Amino acid sequence: MTVKEYSDREQDYIRTNAGDMSWSEIANNLNKLFPEDNEGKRTRSGVVAWNAQDKNPLVRRQVMIPKDLYDQVKEIDLSEFICKGLERTVKKSKPSE
Numbered sequence: 001m002t003v004k005e006y007s008d009r010e011q012d013y014i015r016t017n018a019g020d021m022s023w024s025e026i027a028n029n030l031n032k033l034f035p036e037d038n039e040g041k042r043t044r045s046g047v048v049a050w051n052a053q054d055k056n057p058l059v060r061r062q063v064m065i066p067k068d069l070y071d072q073v074k075e076i077d078l079s080e081f082i083c084k085g086l087e088r089t090v091k092k093s094k095p096s097e
Helices: 008-017 023-033 044-053 067-073 078-093
Strands: none
Touching (some): 008 023, 008 044, 023 044
């Protein structure tokens, strides 16, 4: 039996949760939440492969933050904060057209 392509709702789930869960957690949850879409056969490597071919793939990087600084900002969504900061930096570095 072949595994079906990723359904729209699986794709949405991956994009929504990629920053908060590991690829393994996402695969396990896809199997639990959408068994009719994937026959319970989603794997970590499959989710990683799908992400890599997505039109806007997510890149996961670990960042070390000093504990005293983290303690001051732990209520902030750091992923969103970092992404917005990177977007501002990229916009500033592009030459104006």
